[in-house]
Amino acid sequence: MTASNTQIDRLLNREYPAGFVTDIDADSVPPGLSEDVIRLISARKQEPEFLLDWRLQAYHHWQTMPVPQWSSVHYPPIDFNALSYYSSPKSRKPGPASLGEVDPKLLETYAKLGIPLAEQEMLAGVAVDAVFDSVSVATTFKDKLAEYGIIFCSFSEAVREHPDLVRQYLGTVVPPTDNFYASLNSAVFSDGSFVYVPKGVRCPMELSTYFRINAANTGQFERTLIIADEGSYVSYLEGCTAPMRDENQLHAAVVELVALKDAQIKYSTVQNWYPGDEQGRGGIYNFVTKRGACRGDNAHISWTQVETGSAITWKYPSVLLEGDHSVGEFYSVALTSNFQQADTGTKMIHIGKHTRSTIISKGISARHGQNAYRGLVKVLKGADGARNYTQCDSLLIGDRCGAHTFPYIEVKNPTARVEHEASTSRIGEDQLFYCRSRGLSAEDAVTLIVNGFCKQVLNELPMEFAVEAQKLLGVNLEGAVG
Amino acid sequence: MTAMLTIRDLHVAVDGKPILKGIDLAVKAGEVHAIMGPNGSGKSTFAHVLAGREQYEVTGGSIDFDGQDLLALPPEQRARAGVFLAFQYPVEIPGVSNVYLLKTALNALRRHRGEAELDAMDFLTLVKQRMALMQIDEDLLYRSVNTGFSGGEKKRNEILQMLMLEPRLAILDETDSGLDIDALQVVADGVNSLRSSERAFLVVTHYQRLLNYIKPDYVHVLAGGRMVRSGGPELAQQLEQRGYGWLQEAAGTTP
Numbered sequence: 001m002t003a004s005n006t007q008i009d010r011l012l013n014r015e016y017p018a019g020f021v022t023d024i025d026a027d028s029v030p031p032g033l034s035e036d037v038i039r040l041i042s043a044r045k046q047e048p049e050f051l052l053d054w055r056l057q058a059y060h061h062w063q064t065m066p067v068p069q070w071s072s073v074h075y076p077p078i079d080f081n082a083l084s085y086y087s088s089p090k091s092r093k094p095g096p097a098s099l100g101e102v103d104p105k106l107l108e109t110y111a112k113l114g115i116p117l118a119e120q121e122m123l124a125g126v127a128v129d130a131v132f133d134s135v136s137v138a139t140t141f142k143d144k145l146a147e148y149g150i151i152f153c154s155f156s157e158a159v160r161e162h163p164d165l166v167r168q169y170l171g172t173v174v175p176p177t178d179n180f181y182a183s184l185n186s187a188v189f190s191d192g193s194f195v196y197v198p199k200g201v202r203c204p205m206e207l208s209t210y211f212r213i214n215a216a217n218t219g220q221f222e223r224t225l226i227i228a229d230e231g232s233y234v235s236y237l238e239g240c241t242a243p244m245r246d247e248n249q250l251h252a253a254v255v256e257l258v259a260l261k262d263a264q265i266k267y268s269t270v271q272n273w274y275p276g277d278e279q280g281r282g283g284i285y286n287f288v289t290k291r292g293a294c295r296g297d298n299a300h301i302s303w304t305q306v307e308t309g310s311a312i313t314w315k316y317p318s319v320l321l322e323g324d325h326s327v328g329e330f331y332s333v334a335l336t337s338n339f340q341q342a343d344t345g346t347k348m349i350h351i352g353k354h355t356r357s358t359i360i361s362k363g364i365s366a367r368h369g370q371n372a373y374r375g376l377v378k379v380l381k382g383a384d385g386a387r388n389y390t391q392c393d394s395l396l397i398g399d400r401c402g403a404h405t406f407p408y409i410e411v412k413n414p415t416a417r418v419e420h421e422a423s424t425s426r427i428g429e430d431q432l433f434y435c436r437s438r439g440l441s442a443e444d445a446v447t448l449i450v451n452g453f454c455k456q457v458l459n460e461l462p463m464e465f466a467v468e469a470q471k472l473l474g475v476n477l478e479g480a481v482g
Numbered sequence: 483m484t485a486m487l488t489i490r491d492l493h494v495a496v497d498g499k500p501i502l503k504g505i506d507l508a509v510k511a512g513e514v515h516a517i518m519g520p521n522g523s524g525k526s527t528f529a530h531v532l533a534g535r536e537q538y539e540v541t542g543g544s545i546d547f548d549g550q551d552l553l554a555l556p557p558e559q560r561a562r563a564g565v566f567l568a569f570q571y572p573v574e575i576p577g578v579s580n581v582y583l584l585k586t587a588l589n590a591l592r593r594h595r596g597e598a599e600l601d602a603m604d605f606l607t608l609v610k611q612r613m614a615l616m617q618i619d620e621d622l623l624y625r626s627v628n629t630g631f632s633g634g635e636k637k638r639n640e641i642l643q644m645l646m647l648e649p650r651l652a653i654l655d656e657t658d659s660g661l662d663i664d665a666l667q668v669v670a671d672g673v674n675s676l677r678s679s680e681r682a683f684l685v686v687t688h689y690q691r692l693l694n695y696i697k698p699d700y701v702h703v704l705a706g707g708r709m710v711r712s713g714g715p716e717l718a719q720q721l722e723q724r725g726y727g728w729l730q731e732a733a734g735t736t737p
Contacts, residue, residue, distance in 0.1 A: 429537065434573035437533045438587035438643065439561035439594070448586065452577030452626065 029086040035059065038187055041086050045156050045190075048163055058176035058186030065180045071343040072372045072404060073312045075285065078250060085188045085221070145203075150234075151196040152207050155223050158194035165196055169227055173256040173293045173320070181252040182289040189223035189254070197232040197263075206462050208237040222253040228263035230296065235266040237465050249274075251310075253288045261296025261323065266304070268461050270469050273309035280339030280368070283311025290317035294326030294352075302329040303346065304460040306469040311340060316374065318347035321355035321383075328357040331457040333469075335450075336369030336401070345375035345406075350386035350416070359390040362454050365401035372404040379416040386416040394424040395453050397446070486511045486548060486682050487651060493542035494524075494531050501527045503707035504543070509651070512679040516693055516718060517686045519704035520726040525686045526570060528704065529655040532684070533567035534560045547651065561587075562594035564650030568640040568657050575627040580639065583627050584609060588646050612645040616672050633660040641672040648676070653684045658692035670695030690722040705730050 029037060038059055042052040067077070145152050151162060158166050176186035197203050228234050238255075251273065259265045267290075276283025286309075292301035303317035319328030330346035348357035363371035371394065379386045394403035405422055427449055435445035451458070451470060458466050485508040494502040501524045509515055519525050531538050532545070534557035545552040552560060575583070589599040600608070613620065616638045628636055637657055644652055654673065658666055673683065673696050685696055693701070693715065701717040702709050703726070710729050711717065721729075 428573070430573045431575055433533075433535055433557060434569065434575070435583070436557035437561055437567050437569075438583065438647070439558050439590040440586060441558050441590075442556075444586070444590075448578055448583070449575060452575055455577035 029084055031084045032081045033059075033083070033085060033188065037085055041188060041190065044086070045159070047159055050163075050167055051159060054171065054176065055187050058183050059188075061177045062180065062183035062187055065183060068180050071314055071374070072370070072406075073314055073341045073343045075312055075341075078285070080184070083250060086190055144205075148201050148204065149198040150201060150203055151194065153194055155189070155192040155194050155225065158225075162194075162196070165227065166194070166225070169225060169256070169258055171256075173258060173291050174254050174289050179289060181287040182254050185221045185223060185252045185254045185289070189221040192222040192224040192253070193226075193236075194224070195226040195234060195236060197228045197234045199229045200231040201229075202232065203234040206235045206237055206465075208239070220249070220251045220253070222251075222255075224253070224255040225258075226256070226265060226267070227258045228260065228265045230260045231262040232260075233264045235462060236268070237462060238267070238269045239272075239465070249283075250285045251287065253290075255288070255290040255317075257290075257292030257301055259292065259294050259296070259299040259301050259326075262298045263296070264300040264302075265292060266302045266462075267292070267317070268465050269303075269305040269307075270461075270465055271305065271307045271309050271313070274311075275309050275340050276311040276338060278338050278367075280311070283340070284309065286310035286313045286315065288313075288315040290315060291320065291347075292318070292328070293320040294323050294328065294355075296326070297323040297352070298325045298327075299323045300327040300329075302331070302460070304329075304331040304457065305333070305344075306454075306457070306461070307332070307334040307342060307344060310342075313340075313342040313344055315344050316346055318349070319357065320349045320351065321357065321386075322351045323355075324352040325354045325356075326352055327355070329460075330357075330359045330361070330375075331460040332361045333364070333454045333457045334362070334371055335364045335366075336371045337366040339368045341370045341372075343372040343374055345373045347376040347378070348388060350377075350379040350383040350388070350413075353383060354385040354387075355383055356386070357388045359388070359392075360456050361390075361392045362457055363392070363394045363403050364397070364450060364453065365394070365403050366397035367401060369401045370404070371402065372406060374406040374408075376408040376410070377418055378409075379411040379413050379418070381412045383413050384415050386413060388416075388418045390418075390420045392420075392422040393453070394422075395450065396424065396426045485509055485546075488546040489543070490545075491543040492531070492540070492545065494527060495539045495541050496527065496537065500541070501538075501707055502531070505704075505707075505709055507702065507709065509682045509684065511650075511682055513700065514677070514683040514685060514696065514698045516698035516701045517684060517704055518688070518690070518701060518718065518721060520730070521688065523704045524707045525688075525704055526655055529567060529653050529684070529686050532560075532651075532653055533557055533565060558590070561647075561649075562591055566644050566647055566649030566652045568637075568644055568652065568654045570656040570659060572628045572631075572636040572640055574629045576629050578627050579624050580627050581609065581623040584623075584643060584646055587643070591647055609642075609646060612642055615645065615675060616642045617668050618642060634662070634665040637661055637669055638665065638672075641669050645672060645676060650680070651682050651684070652676070653686065655686045656688065657685075658687055658689065666692065666695060690718045693718045703729050 029040060035056065038055050042055060142152065174182050176183055195207060226234065226236055257265050257267060273284035273286060274282065294301055301319045305317065307313050313334065317330060321328050328348050332344060334342040334344050336342045345361065346359055348359065359375060361373045363373055365371045373392045375390065377388045377390065390407065392405050396403060403424055407420055409418055411418060427446065431449050432442060432445050435448060436442060440448065458469055461469055487509040489505055489507040492502055492505040493500065505528065517525055517528065527538060531540065534555065540553055547563065547565065550563060555563065585605050592599055618638055622635060622639065631639065640657065657669060661669060685692065685698060698715055701713055701715060703711040705726060
């Protein structure tokens with residue numbers, strides 16, 4: 001018993017491999033939040049009037065809101081005036097540079113993370129919009145995408161080049177008054193990604209953004225907006241790593257998805273921010289609002305997430321199923337170790353007729369990790385024939401961790417069918433011994449078993465991402481043969 | 483010729499309770515030894531201790547395997563050194579495909595031996611060949627390890643793993659339990675196909691039946707944690723006729 005637990009401990013103790021700091025002069029705004037800071041951010045980004053007004057409106061509303069207390073995560077109060085709300089790497093020219101002009105140090109940083117931009121451009125067929133702190137530094141494949149009429153750029157660029165689209169959709173899924181952290185984001189968001197796929201276009205490649213938090217004491221407030229016009233399809237990948245820090249860093253992002261009639265959006269996340277050390281010191285606070293709207297018949301939105309990082313993860317990627325026959329999906333793996341806390345899940349709001357939703361949640365807790373699934377399935381009066389299937393599985397490693405499930409179901413239509421299944425299990429000594437007696441190390445055996453547990457979710461990830469996710473779970477590729 | 487496996491005065495306890503009380507056994511390459519005995523005699527404990535199960539505490543004695551101190555090695559290193567245990571109750575691992583575990587295990591062994599890992603094509607060719615021998619349907623490759631397998635499928639799959647890993651020392655723990663005659667024949671054919679002068683088998687069983695298919699060179703009777711009688715194949719025949727009672731009485735042990 002003890003020997004294999006020691007093996008598990010060693011596995012869980014591996015140092016955070018992305019923990020390094022890039023030495024670049026950052027152009028930061030002094031800490032603190034006020035109307036002046038918001039005006040400064042807006043001015044520095046040369047934003048149109050409507051956006052400044054929108055930000056200020058959000059800020060004034062935020063000031064009236066209490067910090068949410070309802071989730072099962074615990075952390076000391078955050079001093080929002082001690083944070084700096086804008087940071088961009090200094091460059092000679094304003095705006096994103098071409099790949100060849102990017103600071104070599106930045107490229108080196110990504111290379112250490114295994115994201116060699118130059119290589120990716122040539123290989124894979126993945127377009128990368130790399131966000132380093134707050135400013136988008138490189139966008140590739142833009143020309144190719146432009147041939148299809150697809151817009152894929154930084155949020156700042158979208159505000160300058162496509163203000164009408166931004167104005168039409170910004171805040172229509174997550175209003176600036178939605179919740180405490182979404183309002184804060186609306187007031188101070190610095191950059192993010194913007195995607196527009198025109199009618200009937202199937203995006204020919206996976207779109208990918210790697211977020212990275214670098215400068216110390218900089219809250220990161222990403223804002224992403226993806227619009228899939230009628231009959232279009234897009235798959236978007238978001239990956240996140242961060243260097244080691246002693247202090248907690250706040251990350252409050254907002255992602256809005258709009259899928260119009262017959263359109264499909266697949267949004268995948270691998271989140272590997274700094275989780276804090278063995279004693280629970282440091283780590284990212286990841287407070288994120290992600291929501292998609294199926295705004296037409298047969299629209300389809302899928303969220304797939306692999307959450308392995310952050311000290312605290314607080315996110316509920318949701319789908320508003322407005323159009324008839326629209327489909328919402330949520331596939332999630334959340335791994336908490338050391339003193340990590342995750343409170344995550346989804347909301348599926350069935351509004352249209354014959355709407356369908358699927359929720360598959362896999363929580364893994366090790367050491368002192370605490371993992372909560374919190375989900376809401378709501379079927380409104382008019383949602384005839386709505387169907388939901390929910391499956392929540394928890395895997396415990398060791399005896400000091402915890403798994404919690406909070407499913408909420410509200411059904412106002414008698415024709416709806418809602419199913420919920422849940423299980424909790426432990427990695428067994430029998431399983432470990434069986435694998436080891438076949439020549440696998442204890443470490444490989446644990447990752448094999450965990451990988452098997454997560455398989456349903458990992459299968460939903462695009463290949464490029466599945467590899468990274470499995471690497472993060474410390475696992476070799478499942479089902480490599482056949 | 484020196485023995486491949488030499489066990490001297492092995493004592494094992496589980497939860498502080500002595501189960502094995504001084505086992506001596508020498509097995510040479512090329513030999514098949516049957517370990518028989520009544521229920522609760524310590525047969526399964528003996529098999530698991532050889533494979534390195536950590537819940538079983540070795541309180542005395544030694545095990546030498548090819549000149550190595552087997553007791554000093556963790557289970558995976560024993561496997562890589564060539565020890566294989568076919569489980570009486572193969573363990574389910576949901577979500578992990580059978581083929582993936584097989585390939586991972588085989589490549590772990592090949593790496594240990596300094597051989598190149600097999601690529602997907604070569605591996606599949608090999609595994610399909612061995613599956614035909616074990617009369618296993620190909621779909622079993624892509625199902626989760628032992629999950630929802632019938633009793634017979636589990637046992638055949640254990641032998642398939644053995645055929646793939648080609649151990650030096652194979653320990654079969656009650657591989658015959660729960661098998662009908664046809665399945666027993668298939669399993670025995672699989673085992674017999676692997677018999678060679680380089681390899682040894684420990685066949686742990688309660689019944690003599692399996693030994694009609696896998697002919698042992700030696701038969702040992704384990705009772706009350708001790709080897710109470712050793713002999714040739716004729717000992718198994720005697721047990722079939724007389725049961726275990728007379729040996730236990732003779733040895734002064736009761737179950």
